[in-house]
Amino acid sequence: MQIINIVVLGAAGVGKTSFIQNIIGNIFNGIYRPTSYFNSITYTNSGKQYIFHDISGQEISSMIPTVQQLVQAADLVIIMFDKTSMISFKQVNNFYNCFGSSTANIPFILCGSKSDINNPKVVSANVVSIYPLIPYFEISSKTSNKINTLMQYIHQY
Numbered sequence: 591m592q593i594i595n596i597v598v599l600g601a602a603g604v605g606k607t608s609f610i611q612n613i614i615g616n617i618f619n620g621i622y623r624p625t626s627y628f629n630s631i632t633y634t635n636s637g638k639q640y641i642f643h644d645i646s647g648q649e650i651s652s653m654i655p656t657v658q659q660l661v662q663a664a665d666l667v668i669i670m671f672d673k674t675s676m677i678s679f680k681q682v683n684n685f686y687n688c689f690g691s692s693t694a695n696i697p698f699i700l701c702g703s704k705s706d707i708n709n710p711k712v713v714s715a716n717v718v719s720i721y722p723l724i725p726y727f728e729i730s731s732k733t734s735n736k737i738n739t740l741m742q743y744i745h746q747y
């Protein structure tokens with residue numbers, strides 16, 4: 591069976607774990623339990639095995655070499671930010687610089703989370719357009735909005 595390795599990066603609390611839990615079928619409960627270091631979660635669907643590497647936002651600076659190794663072995667890297675947090679969007683650049691520079695041939699995608707929260711939606715599509723070459727998806731792990739669209743995209747790798 592084909593294995594697709596996906597590294598999920600982003601600032602603390604943007605919703606990386608909630609996104610992966612949604613994909614594997616767990617119900618959204620709204621409780622924030624920060625991830626410690628990282629977890630690798632395997633999910634099989636449509637004849638493919640997906641391995642999501644869920645990286646802590648808080649502890650990332652203490653495990654950069656480990657995450658660089660995961661990124662180098664990845665088929666796809668998702669950088670997530672929270673659409674209601676400009677600070678989390680500004681951190682996208684740090685993640686890209688830290689992990690994108692040595693991996694020119696690994697595709698990155700950008701994911702804006704919490705699309706269910708309408709007010710305030712501080713990171714507009716216009717703001718995100720400073721990354722015109724990176725595919726962009728807006729999702730909600732609470733309502734499942736566009737998670738299937740993103741999974742269909744991931745499925746091609």
Ligand SMILES: Nc1nc2c(ncn2[C@@H]2O[C@H](COP(=O)(O)OP(=O)(O)OP(=O)(O)O)[C@@H](O)[C@H]2O)c(=O)[nH]1
Pocket residue numbers: 600601602603604605606607608609619620621622623624625626645646647648703704705706707729730731732733
């Ligand atoms: N409204 C809403 N809340 C969300 C969504 N996704 C995550 N949350 C909430 O945001 C908080 C943080 O979510 P997590 O998935 O734990 O965030 P994380 O990116 O894994 O955080 P770290 O593990 O610390 O890096 C939790 O309270 C979630 O319930 C979403 O799509 N909509």
Ligand SMILES: [Mg+2]
Pocket residue numbers: 606607608623624625644645646647
């Ligand atoms: Mg987490």
